[in-house]
Amino acid sequence: MTRKRNSAPLKKNKAAFTLNSGTGSLITNSPFEKTLNSAPFVKIQKTNVLAPITDLPLNSKVSLARRPVLQGLKVAGEWVRPLLPLAVIGLSVVMAWFAGPVAFSNFWNVLLGLVIEILPFLLLGALLATALASSKFSRLNIWRRAARNRAGAVLTGVGMGLALPVCECGTASIARRVNREGAPVALTLVFLLAAPVINPVTLLVTYLAFEGNWLIILGRAGLALVVALSIALLLSLYPQPDELFVSGRPAEDEPDVPHQHHNHAENETVSQPGERPDRSARVTGFNNFVTGTTGEFIEAVQIVLPGICLASLFQTAISSRIFLDLAQGPLLSALVFMLLAGLMSICSSADAFVALSFTSVSPTGSILAFLVFGPLVNLKTIFLYRLLLRWRTIAFIAVFCFSLILVLTLFLNLWVS
Amino acid sequence: MRHFWSGKQLQNRAGNLTVSLVLLALSAWLGWRLLDGTLSYYLHPRFNLLIALTGITLAFLGGWILQKQLLPGQPSGQVVNLKMLLPVCLIALAGLLVMPRPLSNVAGTAQEGTSGSNINRALTEAVQKQTWEDPATLETAKWNLLDWSAALNNAQRAEKLVGSPVDVTGFVILPANTTQRYFFLARYVVVCCTADSTTLRLPVVASKNIELEADQWVRVRGSVGRNSTGGIVFNATDLEITPPPAQPYIYP
Incomplete structure (x- = not known):
């Protein structure tokens, strides 16, 4: 059962809680309780006080005195959460300001440069994600059909990654969309993690930058696939896959989901006399497409901005020369280049040219570490992953990527040398 | 025939109007930098066509939503959650208000490369x-x-x-x-x-x-x-x- 199907009982239970709140106890025998308890995706969180109030176990005895506190924290959390990105942005600007007028000027230059560079890719991702959702793929439930088992899911994810010309800036929106359409965990994660590296644009740029050095080109694609497949297969075994993903957002944050079949009363265009109804449907469909794309785009931009601010701060406050001087030996060079890639947050469609400048000072494995770890885990992507993943899933992916890439590239450094 | 909007509809339309203005501001920022040549302070000129297409697409999206809000009898559902609009609004304003300046190196803040290391x-x-x-x-x-x-x-x-x-x-x-x-x-x-x-x-x-x-x-x-x-x-x-x-x- 998907989250979408379960959203109705969740809302009903919210109403049930409100109705029973005057009795001084959360114990209820309402029929909604049975519905809630039977819904397999509903997670009971006892520790997270900022979790939605509907996540509270209805049969637990929470005292009347604690309830206003929880309500207050919930309300505060709802206000604080959107302010966190603003806080990160504000803090970055203030720190850059303290670094001096030149650093401040350079900070704005790098920040606006990164934003300008990322906008086309975020827009492309939003357009593709919305097109996928409103296409026949969605109506035919193609994601579930194509991926009835893990092998099918993985192959579909890899195929999408190879076909769609989007870097890491655009993949998160598409991954979120296919996930919402019911795609299995393996498909979503393979696409999310492999596509930034194996997409045609990145592969072509890597080919051009390294003058057809197949060790780098195939090594980059192969390493990214190994990492993506390992994570996807591992997490697909997780018994409660819904806990990996951000829940609740589709209903709350996306008022106009651009499905052709998703009729909102307000969005229905009434056919005028003499007007063909199919034209009216087309206009409504296009309007839903525009609003859906806008929603995807705005959300992706706002979620990536804190990461861009931090990356800009790093670029203007710390010289990468410090890192390059530290990158000595097979282990340390791989470590340093991964760290550098994560902090520089360069788009995967351009990082090959930057990596090219390191070839004279570092072994092949470390170059691959830079080229694979960078697109998967950097200051931009960890925020972009929040479009669909929970923080703990992102933390797992970051740690797993770091460990696996370090081991594999260390082996390459020793083996190749 | 006059159209009266309910409070909720009015709120949605005001929100959507803001969304459209933010999209148009982003588009204006990109177009302005492209036309006055200062886009090269930020980005390699090979991206100019891509930026132009992005600006046009954003202008179209903004314009479409704007006309839907201004015309009576048009859909008035909320396009995006307004909470997430503020950072985007700020960056659009920063783009329009921050004077474009090329990178400066007075304090040695930029990365220093060895000669000839970063050539294509x-x-x-x-x-x-x-x-x-x-x-x-x-x-x-x-x-x-x-x-x-x-x-x-x-x-x-x-x-x-x-x-x-x-x-x-x-x-x-x-x-x-x-x-x-x-x-x-x-x-x-x-x-x-x-x-x-x-x-x-x-x-x-x-x-x-x-x-x-x-x-x-x-x-x-x-x-x-x-x-x-x-x-x-x-x-x-x-x-x-x-x-x-x-x-x-x-x-x-």
Whole structure:
């Protein structure tokens, strides 16, 4: 059962809680309780006080005195959460300001440069994600059909990654969309993690930058696939896959989901006399497409901005020369280049040219570490992953990527040398 | 027939109006930078077409939502949650209000690259195609700092280039123990956007004392020579202070 199907009982239970709140106890025998308890995706969180109030176990005895506190924290959390990105942005600007007028000027230059560079890719991702959702793929439930088992899911994810010309800036929106359409965990994660590296644009740029050095080109694609497949297969075994993903957002944050079949009363265009109804449907469909794309785009931009601010701060406050001087030996060079890639947050469609400048000072494995770890885990992507993943899933992916890439590239450094 | 909007509809329309204005502001920012040429302060010019298409698409999205809100009887569902609009709104305002300035290196805040390390395939090939057997045939007076960096990165080639004419433009970096005749001539090399910028710098020795300020743009004419320690330097016979060029970076 998907989250979408379960959203109705969740809302009903919210109403049930409100109705029973005057009795001084959360114990209820309402029929909604049975519905809630039977819904397999509903997670009971006892520790997270900022979790939605509907996540509270209805049969637990929470005292009347604690309830206003929880309500207050919930309300505060709802206000604080959107302010966190603003806080990160504000803090970055203030720190850059303290670094001096030149650093401040350079900070704005790098920040606006990164934003300008990322906008086309975020827009492309939003357009593709919305097109996928409103296409026949969605109506035919193609994601579930194509991926009835893990092998099918993985192959579909890899195929999408190879076909769609989007870097890491655009993949998160598409991954979120296919996930919402019911795609299995393996498909979503393979696409999310492999596509930034194996997409045609990145592969072509890597080919051009390294003058057809197949060790780098195939090594980059192969390493990214190994990492993506390992994570996807591992997490697909997780018994409660819904806990990996951000829940609740589709209903709350996306008022106009651009499905052709998703009729909102307000969005229905009434056919005028003499007007063909199919034209009216087309206009409504296009309007839903525009609003859906806008929603995807705005959300992706706002979620990536804190990461861009931090990356800009790093670029203007710390010289990468410090890192390059530290990158000595097979282990340390791989470590340093991964760290550098994560902090520089360069788009995967351009990082090959930057990596090219390191070839004279570092072994092949470390170059691959830079080229694979960078697109998967950097200051931009960890925020972009929040479009669909929970923080703990992102933390797992970051740690797993770091460990696996370090081991594999260390082996390459020793083996190749 | 007059149309009356309910409170909720009015709220949605106001929110959507803001969304459309933010999209139009983003589009205006991109278009403005593209038209006044300052987009090259941020990004490699090969992205200009992509940026133009993005600006047009954003303008279309914004315009579509705007006309839907202004016309009566049109859908008035909320397009995006307004909570997430504020950061995007701020960045659009910053784009329009922050005066475009190229990267500056007065405080040495930018990344410093070793000479010739960040050159792309095309320029490497261009330098490699030169006839190094006869340096007299090389048109070194047309080389920029990237060409020079690539050429001087090799000791044998550098030796052959001693005495070759130099005519390059860049900004000034004053070393810590500076004399009035010794400074670095530098340019930023941008492969994609300014986040990957690298400074290329080469030492210059002027033939006479001259008052230079850090970050000042100068045109150096002279020849390649050696300093007292045997290192390669540009011996400047003519130094001309120039305004910053329209394209301050070297784009490989």
